[in-house]
Amino acid sequence: MQARSIGRLWYVLLVLVGAAGIAYPGVAGGGADAGAPTQIKFSLDRPIDAAVAPVILASTRGLFRAEGLSVTTIAATDAADAIARVAVGTSELALADINALIRFRDQPGVPPVKAVFVLFDKAAYAFIARKSRGINKLADIEGKTVGVTDGDPSIRLWPALARRNGLQLKTVKLQQIGPAVREPMLSAGQLDAISGLSYLSAIDLRNRGIPADDIAVLRFADYGCAAYGKALIVNPEFAADKPEAVKGFVRAVIAGLRLTIREPAQAVDDVLTRINGGSRAVELERLHAVLSDNILTSEVRHSGIGGIDPVRFETLIDQIAEGFKFRNRPAPQDIFDNSFLPPASDRKITQTE
Numbered sequence: 001m002q003a004r005s006i007g008r009l010w011y012v013l014l015v016l017v018g019a020a021g022i023a024y025p026g027v028a029g030g031g032a033d034a035g036a037p038t039q040i041k042f043s044l045d046r047p048i049d050a051a052v053a054p055v056i057l058a059s060t061r062g063l064f065r066a067e068g069l070s071v072t073t074i075a076a077t078d079a080a081d082a083i084a085r086v087a088v089g090t091s092e093l094a095l096a097d098i099n100a101l102i103r104f105r106d107q108p109g110v111p112p113v114k115a116v117f118v119l120f121d122k123a124a125y126a127f128i129a130r131k132s133r134g135i136n137k138l139a140d141i142e143g144k145t146v147g148v149t150d151g152d153p154s155i156r157l158w159p160a161l162a163r164r165n166g167l168q169l170k171t172v173k174l175q176q177i178g179p180a181v182r183e184p185m186l187s188a189g190q191l192d193a194i195s196g197l198s199y200l201s202a203i204d205l206r207n208r209g210i211p212a213d214d215i216a217v218l219r220f221a222d223y224g225c226a227a228y229g230k231a232l233i234v235n236p237e238f239a240a241d242k243p244e245a246v247k248g249f250v251r252a253v254i255a256g257l258r259l260t261i262r263e264p265a266q267a268v269d270d271v272l273t274r275i276n277g278g279s280r281a282v283e284l285e286r287l288h289a290v291l292s293d294n295i296l297t298s299e300v301r302h303s304g305i306g307g308i309d310p311v312r313f314e315t316l317i318d319q320i321a322e323g324f325k326f327r328n329r330p331a332p333q334d335i336f337d338n339s340f341l342p343p344a345s346d347r348k349i350t351q352t353e
Helices: 002-017 048-059 077-087 098-105 156-163 181-185 198-207 236-242 243-264 264-272 280-294 298-303 310-321
Strands: 024-026 040-046 071-077 093-097 116-117 125-130 145-149 173-177 193-197 217-219 230-234
Touching: 002 040, 024 280, 040 048, 040 077, 040 243, 048 198, 048 243, 048 264, 071 145, 071 243, 077 093, 077 098, 098 116, 116 243, 125 156, 125 181, 125 198, 145 181, 145 298, 156 193, 156 310, 173 181, 181 198, 193 198, 198 236, 198 280, 198 298, 230 236, 230 243, 230 298, 236 243, 243 264, 243 280, 243 298, 264 280
Parallel strands: 040 071, 040 093, 145 173, 145 193
Antiparallel strands: 024 071, 093 230, 116 230, 125 193, 125 217
16 A cells, blocks of 8 residues: 555656656658558657667658658656656657666656667767876776766666775775766866766767876776666556657667767767757767767677667666665566567667668
């Protein structure tokens, strides 16, 4: 009874907080079906940048329209907000951190939101440090001060990363800071390192004038972190009612990814139409970093884009559990539904496309 009450309260609260956001109309049209296109509200878990170019191109190049979809994109405040919107149905789909979804699903009474497509085969979690502060590799982080923002998803996997690499957690000082001062404090030498996403902080630091040869990017994935990153998640009722629309959405994103790989500079130009005051050079650098480090991994080149490996997923759950107490340990099928994926042969991705 208590669990049901908590679940109902959670639902009401999410409806109340789900109203804020910025909408970007997608390409509407007739689509593949003879009838009206399926309307989809789609949430991103942060403001638009080149990291989400495949989704933007699916809209600007008419790929959603070709699948009979009319998509409106909304910038949520963070992963929790994007997931909440999908859970209560104010968005049908979202692109959000799958690790945040895993934690969300462990709450009592929440809807069974699942991921249906993984875009980032490797999470972009990283420590970004100044080499001039004596940090060149992960072991150098001992005895240092790391700036951490509230809700930062990367730091939640730090306990498992430290254990795997034989580091002592107590020797590293984690200093809570605000997002707006994270890079400035590192630039000013007030911190030794910061935690965050490699394609954001590292590139933003170079844009602030920090020499590239003074920046150390310690990617968690390079040190044994099994985490996947951004994934498409879907409202369970929408998935049950309109499975072909979900499959079409996935196909359009894959097609957008192929175009992004083939023409990265043109992809950035499309993204810049959705950004106020964006820098073409910075966003192109960001896109190249994401493609190289997070999307076009050796596993993706071998097995194709979008799916998960059940053995690796179990390792990820073990790693999350080192810093998070599960009420009910999830199985892969509790979090990921592969029934909306195209055949593996249609998900093969190459470096050049």
